[in-house]
Amino acid sequence: MKTQSEAIERLEQFGVKPSVQRIAIMGYLMDNLVHPTVDTVFSGLSASIPTLSKTTVYNTLKLLAQQGAALELTIDDKNVRYDANISRHAHFRCKRCGGVHDLPLVSFEATAVKAPNGFVITERQLYCKGYCGKCNVEAEAEVEAEVEEA
Amino acid sequence: MKTQSEAIERLEQFGVKPSVQRIAIMGYLMDNLVHPTVDTVFSGLSASIPTLSKTTVYNTLKLLAQQGAALELTIDDKNVRYDANISRHAHFRCKRCGGVHDLPLVSFEATAVKAPNGFVITERQLYCKGYCGKCNVEAEAEVEAEVEEA
DNA sequence: ATCAAAATTGTAATAATTACAAATTTGTGA
C-alpha cells in the first residue's frame, strides 16, 4: 500500500471509523483499481493479515459502499465487485474474458435521467458490455477458422 | 397472454425457434414488464404448464437475453431480472423496498461512452438507485420519529 | 482497572445458479 494515511483519510472522509482491517481493505481497493471481488480482496490481504475473516471483508466492503467510500458494482452477475475510484465513470465488461474496465463518460450529463415525482436518485451506474480489444481480435480469428473449415 | 403471435414474432425476429415453453416465457415477459426474476417467471407459469422445469426457465431466459429478445438486468445483486422492453431506457432500484422501475432517458445520447481502441460495445445499461416515492415519504417519517424519541 | 459498546471472527445456513444425464419432442428422409 502506497500510504496508509490516504486510506485512513478516505475512511474518515466518509464517516468510517478506521481499524486495522478497514484500513487494509480500503487501502487494497485504492491500490488495486481493477474492480476486485470480495474473494480477491480477501486473498490479497490474508497473507499480511492471517487472522482476517472473509465475513469481515464482506461486511467492510458493504459498509464502504454504503458510506460512499467505494462503489459496489453489479456488472458481473456472479460476483459483486468493488471500486475505490468514486469519480464519475462508466464500466465495461467483456463478454468473452469477463474482464471489467473503466470507461470515460463522453459528457458530464451522460448519465442524466428524469426521476419520477417524489423519487430520489442517489447513485447511478452505467454498465457497458461487449468485447475488449484482445477478445475482439480472437473472436474474429475464430469466425475465420470456422469459415475455412466449411 | 394477450396474443401468442406477438411472442412468437419476437422469438423469430431474434432467431429463437419457438416452442411451447419459449412462447410461454417470452409471452410472460411481454405481459409482465415489471422486471421479473427467474423464480417469478417460473411461479407465474407453472400453473398453466405444470411440467415446466425451472432449469428450462433459466436456460430460456438466458437464451432470450443472448439473442437480444430480452434484457438481462443485474441491478439487483440477489437475483437476475429480465425485461421484454428492449427499447432504450434506464432502470431504478429502490434501496428500501427493492422495487425496480423504468426511467426514461433525458436525451438520446444519454448513455454515450467513449470506447477504447479495438473495443466493441454491444449493450449498455444505466442503473440508478435511491428511494421511490412511497419509500422516500416513509423514510422521512422514520427520521422524524427518531428525533422525537430523543 | 473496569466495563460497555463496537468490531471481528468462524461456522453453519441459505439461496441462486449451473452441471449433467435421462427423457421427451421435433423434424426429416426412407
Added chain:
DNA sequence: TCACAAATTTGTAATTATTACAATTTTGAT
C-alpha cells in the same frame, strides 16, 4: 408411416456467493 438423429426439456445433484448469528476480541471512556 416408420426410423432415427438433433434439439429441447426435465429433474436431481452439486456448486458457490452471500448472510445469519453467536462467540470472541478489541476499543474507548470512566
